[in-house]
Amino acid sequence: MEELYETAKAKLYTVRTSRNGKMGHVAAALVTDRGNIYTGVALDLPSSIGFCAEHSAIASMVTDGEYKIDKIIAVYETGEVLPPCGRCRELINQVGEDNYHCEIGLPDNRTAELDELLPERWDAKYFI
Template sequence: MSENFLDIPPLIKAAEAAFQHAVAPSSGFRVGAALQTQEGPLFTGCNIESPVYLGICAERVALFKALSEGYRKFLALAIVCEEGVPCPPCGTCRQLLWEFSPGLHIVLDNKFGETQIRIIEHLLPDVFERGGRKPFKNKEL
């Protein structure tokens, strides 16, 4: 799917709404994410931390919510963060996003109307592949 066919503004708006629910007492760095499924529904997530530095990223929250509801095909993930600068996913999120959707569009918004779009494969050029195989490419999940 081309980025020209992605409906980016509602995706960013959903990520901004999720951002408002972030729990970040340790880092003070709030992040919101919105994942667009191929079938249409959006799943949002925010980062959640505990005071003892345990937590999970917004991107994984959105992905896990979608996966737990049975969705397996994804088009795009929008991410907004505290600093007002583009905030790409961390390494763990990049790996998981790639495993479930190697062609996923990553929409990075700086909260000032400037948007960057990347493909997860380009953010994670040397993916970890178990035994040289792509773990979910040929399997129905």
């Protein structure tokens, strides 16, 4: 997870927009089952426009035809690791059938599988 942390941290470049938005203040890195690394940054813009860094990294992965995440981590502009929000957790879950067991980077050098962070899946009746 340390390599992914450093990869994400290297992508941080906070830019403030003229309308009180922020971009690049959170960066994410993920590694797929094929060993490929994808990165992305957050866009937090007015009027609820934007997306999380994890979404950006996942979109890059999907653009290359990959769907299986082995590990993922998000880093804030201060260098702190951020756990994924609920929307990101659900996106990770839905993008690939096996992603429910991917490893997520958490604060304090901890990790957890997505299934620990997303218990009581709404679709469990149909897909587990």
